[in-house]
Amino acid sequence: MIEPAIGSIVEKTGDSRFGLVVLAARRARQINAYFNQLGDGIGGYVPPQVHSLSRKPLSIALEEIAEDKVVIAPSEDE
Secondary structure (H helix, E strand, O other): OOOOOHHHHHHHOOOOHHHHHHHHHHHHHHHHHHHHHOOOOOOOOOOOOOOOOOOOHHHHHHHHHHOOOOOOOOOOOO
16 A cells, blocks of 8 residues: 555645656655765755655655645746
């Protein structure tokens, strides 16, 4: 079973599965880049915002979205 539940996370992204996929993928790439640049000195990426037992960037990103640590920024058109 996926934890946190996907149904509850979709509601936080405006009932858009596409928006959830894009947001989670972008944040997972940032988390992966953060872990890859550790030890190189001052980093340019934001570390994970939640304490997670998971080691996979996508799982960490979904947990951040579930806890409202990462949200979709409204566009200028809206």
